[in-house]
Amino acid sequence: MSIEQKDKVDFIGINKETGYVSLAISDHLDWSDTQLHLQLLQSKINAYLSFIESEEIYESYPEARGRSFKIQVYVQYLPNEAGSDFFEKVTQHLGNAGYAFQVKPIC
Numbered sequence: 001m002s003i004e005q006k007d008k009v010d011f012i013g014i015n016k017e018t019g020y021v022s023l024a025i026s027d028h029l030d031w032s033d034t035q036l037h038l039q040l041l042q043s044k045i046n047a048y049l050s051f052i053e054s055e056e057i058y059e060s061y062p063e064a065r066g067r068s069f070k071i072q073v074y075v076q077y078l079p080n081e082a083g084s085d086f087f088e089k090v091t092q093h094l095g096n097a098g099y100a101f102q103v104k105p106i107c
Contacts, residue, residue, distance in 0.1 A: 023069065
């Protein structure tokens with residue numbers, strides 16, 4: 001799975017330490033086409049939110065019921081300034097909506 005497949009959840013699981021249901025996005029793209037990259041990220045994040053808010057997640061992953069959600073983006077390339085700004089806004093917006101958000105480099 002990848003950022004380019006917006007209608008697929010790349011990875012899903014429960015963090016045993018926090019209890020969060022983690023939905024991960026695998027982002028292998030560099031930032032040479034920033035606009036396209038941001039559009040793909042926005043589409044993928046929106047698809048994840050729709051998956052959660054429509055409650056479709058409970059059909060696919062019943063263990064998610066009663067848990068909090070965290071969307072994580074695993075990036076192969078560190079974001080440029082526009083990407084960092086985008087991630088800051090997403091973190092704030094999702095936090096206000098009750099979801100955790102995190103960006104982590106793929107090591």
